[in-house]
Amino acid sequence: MPVTRGFFRKRDEGPAGRLPPGQYDTGSSWPVLTAEAAPDLAPADWRISVDGLVEAPSTWTWDEAHALPGSTYTGDIHCVTTWSKFDMTFRGVSVDDLLTAARPRPEARFVLAHSSTGYTTNLPLDDVTGGKAWVVWEVDGKPLSREHGGPARLLVPHLYFWKSAKWVSRLELLAEDQQGFWERNGYHDRGDPWREQRYQGDA
Amino acid sequence: MTGIEAVTPRATEWTTGTIITKEQPTPDQVRLRLHVEDRQRHDPGQHYVVRLRAPDDYTAQRSYSVASDGEDPLLELLVERLPDGEVSGHLADVAEVGDVLEVRGPIGRWFRWDARTPAVCLVGGTGVVPAVAMLRTARRLGRTDLLRVAAVGRSPEHLPYAAELARAGALVAYTRHDAGDRPAGPPRPDELAPLAEGAEVAFICGSPRFVALATPLLIGAGVDPTTIRVEQFGATG
Numbered sequence: 119m120p121v122t123r124g125f126f127r128k129r130d131e132g133p134a135g136r137l138p139p140g141q142y143d144t145g146s147s148w149p150v151l152t153a154e155a156a157p158d159l160a161p162a163d164w165r166i167s168v169d170g171l172v173e174a175p176s177t178w179t180w181d182e183a184h185a186l187p188g189s190t191y192t193g194d195i196h197c198v199t200t201w202s203k204f205d206m207t208f209r210g211v212s213v214d215d216l217l218t219a220a221r222p223r224p225e226a227r228f229v230l231a232h233s234s235t236g237y238t239t240n241l242p243l244d245d246v247t248g249g250k251a252w253v254v255w256e257v258d259g260k261p262l263s264r265e266h267g268g269p270a271r272l273l274v275p276h277l278y279f280w281k282s283a284k285w286v287s288r289l290e291l292l293a294e295d296q297q298g299f300w301e302r303n304g305y306h307d308r309g310d311p312w313r314e315q316r317y318q319g320d321a
Numbered sequence: 322m323t324g325i326e327a328v329t330p331r332a333t334e335w336t337t338g339t340i341i342t343k344e345q346p347t348p349d350q351v352r353l354r355l356h357v358e359d360r361q362r363h364d365p366g367q368h369y370v371v372r373l374r375a376p377d378d379y380t381a382q383r384s385y386s387v388a389s390d391g392e393d394p395l396l397e398l399l400v401e402r403l404p405d406g407e408v409s410g411h412l413a414d415v416a417e418v419g420d421v422l423e424v425r426g427p428i429g430r431w432f433r434w435d436a437r438t439p440a441v442c443l444v445g446g447t448g449v450v451p452a453v454a455m456l457r458t459a460r461r462l463g464r465t466d467l468l469r470v471a472a473v474g475r476s477p478e479h480l481p482y483a484a485e486l487a488r489a490g491a492l493v494a495y496t497r498h499d500a501g502d503r504p505a506g507p508p509r510p511d512e513l514a515p516l517a518e519g520a521e522v523a524f525i526c527g528s529p530r531f532v533a534l535a536t537p538l539l540i541g542a543g544v545d546p547t548t549i550r551v552e553q554f555g556a557t558g
Binding site (some may be wrong): 119120121122123124125126127128129139140142149150152156198199236265299300302303304317319 | 329333334335337372373374375376377379380382383384405407410411415416417421422423428429430431533534553554
């Protein structure tokens with residue numbers, strides 16, 4: 119591909135080795151990107167369910183989810199719109215703990231995450247197990263705000279952030295991959311920032 | 322049928338776009354018209370990615386909504402020059418006619434108008450761009466009756482395509498500028514309600530702050546929240 123006449127690097131790359139290709143460090147800001155009107159969801163009305171190909175379909179209320187062993191992620195997040203944000207701390211529960219309770223069947227290989235808005239996003243089961251995914255309600259010591267998916271969102275920080283479904287309400291386990299909202303609308307089925315899997319057709 | 326549905330949903334590949342015209346309607350806006358190699362047909366509302374490449378292979382890419390109708394031989398993008406904008410600054414200050422850019426698109430199968438469904442757009446600032454593409458498409462098809470647009474800007478200098486929008490019958494609302502007999506202010510419910518009447522899909526495009534203001538305005542004007550499609554952009558430069 120051609121070099122752009124007159125264009126030179128203007129931003130530094132942030133901490134060494136932590137900025138995926140095509141990304142930039144957004145610094146202290148945290149952009150909000152949403153395709154829908156943000157819902158006003160009270161914690162008392164929030165639920166998280168795990169169902170589909172599981173032995174024990176399970177639902178937790180706000181209080182029940184908070185009674186589970188807590189889990190924290192500290193690290194970076196990467197949005198497909200090219201910003202990355204370093205050193206964030208999220209608190210919630212590990213998806214591993216939810217799956218342990220629901221007991222996935224052997225044929226379950228994919229997850230379709232659903233939000234209370236109807237938003238969906240698909241993930242290989244391997245991408246939400248082994249300490250790689252959380253349901254979170256707190257960021258940097260504060261409750262997650264509504265525009266960032268509060269009261270609770272999915273967090274899958276090793277993939278582009280559209281996989282971290284805001285207002286998450288349900289994890290549906292499936293045998294076959296089933297595209298979610300952005301994936302049907304042109305975005306990649308997996309979304310690994312380090313491989314720049316932004317759009318359908320990227321390797 | 323309009324032919325718009327005949328879009329092939331094949332994956333988009335990187336290609337190149339050559340700048341054919343460059344205009345700066347205001348110091349902070351640049352309007353580029355590109356000849357794109359092997360261009361795919363786009364629907365109004367879709368966007369393109371522009372990628373700049375430095376000699377050391379460092380790249381920076383940003384998404385820009387398309388202003389042109391799908392049958393326009395050139396692809397028109399409107400870029401707002403942001404403070405310290407790495408891509409927008411280059412396009413505004415350095416890029417010249419004849420330069421070749423890496424481009425990719427069309428992208429986005431959600432925020433697009435099928436040119437058949439009655440629609441209302443509430444757009445602000447540079448968020449007017451997809452509505453411009455929609456209006457141009459509606460005009461080509463002779464279906465301007467399907468599309469109502471309300472465009473909001475601080476003043477004429479902050480609202481790209483203001484004259485074209487007004488000529489096309491859009492409600493143009495300036496929040497800090499009296500225009501004719503319309504006093505400065507955001508769109509009022511009595512102005513929006515007739516635009517929203519009968520709309521089966523609603524498009525909101527603008528900054529997150531604009532979207533936060535526009536969403537309740539449209540719902541207050543009678544729009545079903547489940548029909549609202551939002552495109553918002555941050556100051557990503």
